[in-house]
Amino acid sequence: MLKQVEATIFLIGFPNAGKSTFFNLLTGGNRKVSNYSGVTVDVGQGELVTNKEEGLQLNLVDLPGVYNLIPTSIDEAVTVQSLIDLDDYHQADKVVVLLDYQRLEASLSLGLAVRDVVGDDNLVFVINKDDESMLSSKIVSALEKETGVKTLSTSALQNDGKLLDEFLRTLSYANKIDLKNKLPMTEESLTYFSKTPVFERISIVSEREVSSTINWYHDKARDVLSKVDRPVENRSGITEKIDRVVLNPFFGGVIFFGIFYLIFHALYTWAGPVMDLVESSITLFGEKVGAIIPEGHLNSLIVDGIIGGVGGVLVFLPQIMFLFFLLSLLEQSGYISRAAVVTDKMMGVFGLNGKAFLPYMSGFACAIPGIMAARTISNPRERMATIMTLPLITCSARLPVYILLIGTFVPSKTVWGVFNTQALSFFFLYFLGSAAALVIAKILRLSMFKGESGNFIIDLPLYQRPSLRAATMQAWRKGKSFLRKAGTIILGLSIVIWVLSTFPEPNKELLEGKTEAEQAAISLEQSMLGTMGRTIEPVIKPLGMDWKMGVGLLVSFGARELFVSAMGTIYALGDVDEESESLRERLMKEVDPVTGKPVFSLAVAWSLLIFFVFALQCTGTMGVLKKETEGWKIPLIMFTYMGALGWIGAWIAFTTLS
Numbered sequence: 001m002l003k004q005v006e007a008t009i010f011l012i013g014f015p016n017a018g019k020s021t022f023f024n025l026l027t028g029g030n031r032k033v034s035n036y037s038g039v040t041v042d043v044g045q046g047e048l049v050t051n052k053e054e055g056l057q058l059n060l061v062d063l064p065g066v067y068n069l070i071p072t073s074i075d076e077a078v079t080v081q082s083l084i085d086l087d088d089y090h091q092a093d094k095v096v097v098l099l100d101y102q103r104l105e106a107s108l109s110l111g112l113a114v115r116d117v118v119g120d121d122n123l124v125f126v127i128n129k130d131d132e133s134m135l136s137s138k139i140v141s142a143l144e145k146e147t148g149v150k151t152l153s154t155s156a157l158q159n160d161g162k163l164l165d166e167f168l169r170t171l172s173y174a175n176k177i178d179l180k181n182k183l184p185m186t187e188e189s190l191t192y193f194s195k196t197p198v199f200e201r202i203s204i205v206s207e208r209e210v211s212s213t214i215n216w217y218h219d220k221a222r223d224v225l226s227k228v229d230r231p232v233e234n235r236s237g238i239t240e241k242i243d244r245v246v247l248n249p250f251f252g253g254v255i256f257f258g259i260f261y262l263i264f265h266a267l268y269t270w271a272g273p274v275m276d277l278v279e280s281s282i283t284l285f286g287e288k289v290g291a292i293i294p295e296g297h298l299n300s301l302i303v304d305g306i307i308g309g310v311g312g313v314l315v316f317l318p319q320i321m322f323l324f325f326l327l328s329l330l331e332q333s334g335y336i337s338r339a340a341v342v343t344d345k346m347m348g349v350f351g352l353n354g355k356a357f358l359p360y361m362s363g364f365a366c367a368i369p370g371i372m373a374a375r376t377i378s379n380p381r382e383r384m385a386t387i388m389t390l391p392l393i394t395c396s397a398r399l400p401v402y403i404l405l406i407g408t409f410v411p412s413k414t415v416w417g418v419f420n421t422q423a424l425s426f427f428f429l430y431f432l433g434s435a436a437a438l439v440i441a442k443i444l445r446l447s448m449f450k451g452e453s454g455n456f457i458i459d460l461p462l463y464q465r466p467s468l469r470a471a472t473m474q475a476w477r478k479g480k481s482f483l484r485k486a487g488t489i490i491l492g493l494s495i496v497i498w499v500l501s502t503f504p505e506p507n508k509e510l511l512e513g514k515t516e517a518e519q520a521a522i523s524l525e526q527s528m529l530g531t532m533g534r535t536i537e538p539v540i541k542p543l544g545m546d547w548k549m550g551v552g553l554l555v556s557f558g559a560r561e562l563f564v565s566a567m568g569t570i571y572a573l574g575d576v577d578e579e580s581e582s583l584r585e586r587l588m589k590e591v592d593p594v595t596g597k598p599v600f601s602l603a604v605a606w607s608l609l610i611f612f613v614f615a616l617q618c619t620g621t622m623g624v625l626k627k628e629t630e631g632w633k634i635p636l637i638m639f640t641y642m643g644a645l646g647w648i649g650a651w652i653a654f655t656t657l658s
Contacts (some may be wrong), residue, residue: 006057007173008091012079012114013098014107015065016331016461018128018156020044021470022098023062025161026168040047045080050165058168061092067106068217069113070189070210072378077192083117084183084201090106094122094174101129101153102462108221109214112147113295119180120148125173126164127153129464139228146224157467186210191380198316243338244375252342259335260361263326274318282311303499308565310491314560317479323365325475327358332466341460350438351445353379356386360437363393367621371480371628381449385441387628388638391616392437394430400561400578401612408584425609433613436645497558501530501569520569528553543611543647544604544654546592563612603657607650615646 013019027046044062051057063082064075071077083095097111097117104127115123125147127135135143135153144151152167184205190196205213245251290303330336336358344354355377363370370390377383406425413421445451506526511519524530533551540550548570556563564578571586590599616622616639625635 007062007093008059009168010092010095011060011062011098012083012095012110013065013128014067014103014110015099016334016337017065017098017100017103017107019062019065019098020165020468020474021156022126022128022161024470024473025156025159026165027059028471043082043484048168050169054169056169056173066110068110068214069117069183070186070214071192072189074192075375076378077189077194080183080189081193081195083114084179092122092177093175094124094168094171095177096124096126096168098127099127100461101127101135102464105221105225106218108147108224108610109217111149111223112220113217115147115149116181117179117183118177121175122177123149124167125149125151126167128156130155142228143224146227156470157465184210184213192199198393215568229421239334239460243460246335246338247341252338256342258615259330259339263323263330266322266326266578271319271322274322275315278318279311282307282314286311294404297502300502301495301651304498306491306495306498314483317483319366321475323362324369325471326480327361328471328474329466329468332464332470334461334463337460345377347438350442352386352438353377353384356382356441359386359390360393360434363390363395366395366397367391367393367618368624369481371621371624372481374628377452381445381451382635384629385444386451387625388444389437389441390620391618391638391642392433392440392614394433394613396617397560398429400564400614401556402426402609404424404564404567404578404583405605405609407579408587409600409602428610429613432610436614440525440641497529497555497562500532501527503528515535522572524551524569539647542654543607543650544601544658545607546599548599549604549608553611553617556612557619559620560612560617601658603654606657607654610649610653611646613646614649616642 011019011023023044023046026048028049043064046060046062048054048058048060061082063079066076066079069080069083071080082092095114097107097114099107099111108125111123111125112380125143127140130153134253140151140153150171152164154163179201182203185202186207187204188207189210190204229337246255286303286307289307290299293299293302327336330339340354340357342354343357347353347356356374359370359373361370365643367390370393371387372392373554374383374386377386402425406422410422410425410518415421415424501524504526506522508525510522514522529551530547533547536550536554537545537547540546540553545553548567552563552566555566561578564583566579567587568583571590587600588598591597592599622635622639625638626632629635
């Protein structure tokens with residue numbers, strides 16, 4: 001909870017207008033994220049850095065981006081509801097509408113709509129992206145005269161936030177905001193609200209009336225700007241020239257695949273050393289803690305259960321943050337909107353629209369941020385179809401399993417003189433998951449979520465130079481959000497897995513004369529987890545898997561990458577990773593004592609790989625799904641159908657290759 005402040009400011013504006021950049025400049029990145037009442041949409045809050053020196057304590061609330069005050073998504077409804085139900089969420093003292101200099105007419109129409117709701121005394125305009133200081137004080141004064149709203153023109157890229165800070169501190173905060181007029185709203189828009197807004201503050205109108213209202217504000221903005229003598233820039237002309245290539249049906253697709261190939265190539269190249277550093281740091285930390293705590297169950301719980309379990313997830317945090325850093329650069333530059341346009345036609349074949357592209361792309365790092373990113377999809381049917389297929393996208397947690405099994409059982413050969421068989425195997429697994437997601441999305445759109453596709457309307461901002469600072473802050477916030485959403489679930493599950501794998505303890509005679517690694521393997525075999533593995537063996541036997549692999553599958557529900565360490569424990573090898581030669585050799589040499597045949601083979605390896613492609617083995621994802629869908633119904637349906645796909649796919653792979 002934030003401490004009591006003297007004044008609260010709402011920050012409202014277009015998506016990509018620079019709200020987050022200004023928020024970070026003013027608050028020093030001290031963003032406290034809270035979930036809006038009734039939904040899981042994040043609302044950023046922070047106190048101004050200068051509160052330490054100033055008597056007036058200002059609290060900034062960064063609301064989700066909107067194009068107008070008629071919401072078409074859950075995110076947009078949060079902003080509108082904050083304005084309508086002021087007493088319920090925050091008693092705001094001032095509203096700052098951030099106008100985009102590159103889209104001044106469109107964003108001014110939003111500002112004028114907000115003005116008519118809250119009044120000009122409670123509102124200020126801040127024009128961002130005036131990088132070349134094109135708007136003189138004379139022009140700003142003329143704009144203030146025409147709108148009746150105090151205005152500042154600045155640039156988040158060129159300034160350090162001091163100008164805006166001083167501007168906000170010169171304002172009067174004597175009166176709380178009180179709505180001046182009712183807000184027109186359609187019945188459909190009300191479905192996006194977390195609760196029914198106060199009816200005294202809205203008026204239900206038809207779609208035609210809403211369109212007429214939006215057009216009226218655009219005309220009003222155009223009229224206001226026609227009376228202001230603004231300089232003319234040719235940046236829009238440059239953007240149009242670039243778009244002729246970027247949005248070209250052929251070259252646009254080539255550029256799209258080229259950019260995202262480079263992103264994922266850079267992702268694994270850059271994040272790899274950091275992941276290794278995190279992994280070694282966690283191992284060292286576990287050793288230090290283990291040396292302090294006396295040997296026994298408490299030591300094992302903390303070192304093996306908590307540090308080992310949570311550490312297995314932390315290892316992938318750098319990759320997630322790198323992905324969002326790069327995506328932020330693309331978003332700031334203006335390309336992400338173009339990528340959605342390029343993919344819209346393809347996504348339309350599967351009953352989705354271009355806005356599903358970004359959640360799917362996020363899913364390559366982790367399904368959790370991808371599911372959260374689906375909030376921007378306005379059509380609820382398309383949003384649910386996207387969410388229910390997104391975990392099929394190959395996330396980074398599957399990589400250790402892929403590396404272990406492909407590196408061990410798929411021979412490294414060159415085919416057609418160019419392609420490596422192991423690289424082709426990786427590509428096939430990524431392609432299979434992505435293709436399955438799109439096909440099943442189409443099936444869902446024809447059945448459970450049948451209905452017309454939503455209109456694909458997206459704003460194409462002018463191209464601009466991205467801010468490394470803003471991208472870094474975005475990556476940091478997404479990383480914290482990931483840990484907050486998934487960390488608590490993983491922590492709890494790590495403890496549960498430790499209990500299941502530790503108790504009941506084996507007979508001491510079985511452990512005598514055995515090495516530490518052999519004792520760990522025996523303990524696991526005799527534990528509840530080992531019993532559970534033997535219990536499910538009849539179910540996975542047709543897939544070529546035995547109870548030991550069953551234990552690995554059960555453990556991987558905590559985090560898929562734990563399958564590798566579970567195999568190391570089962571085969572008494574101690575700490576291993578996906579590239580450990582000792583584990584690879586043991587898997588190749590393991591023999592079934594009954595049949596005398598190898599336990600692992602190419603068929604078994606592909607059976608496991610296909611199962612990992614389809615099955616929903618991630619409790620962190622299940623937890624976020626429960627929050628996003630407001631119940632367990634959808635997560636359980638997903639768990640069931642993906643588990644069935646995994647079993648059938650694994651059976652086909654094993655039967656075909658045996």
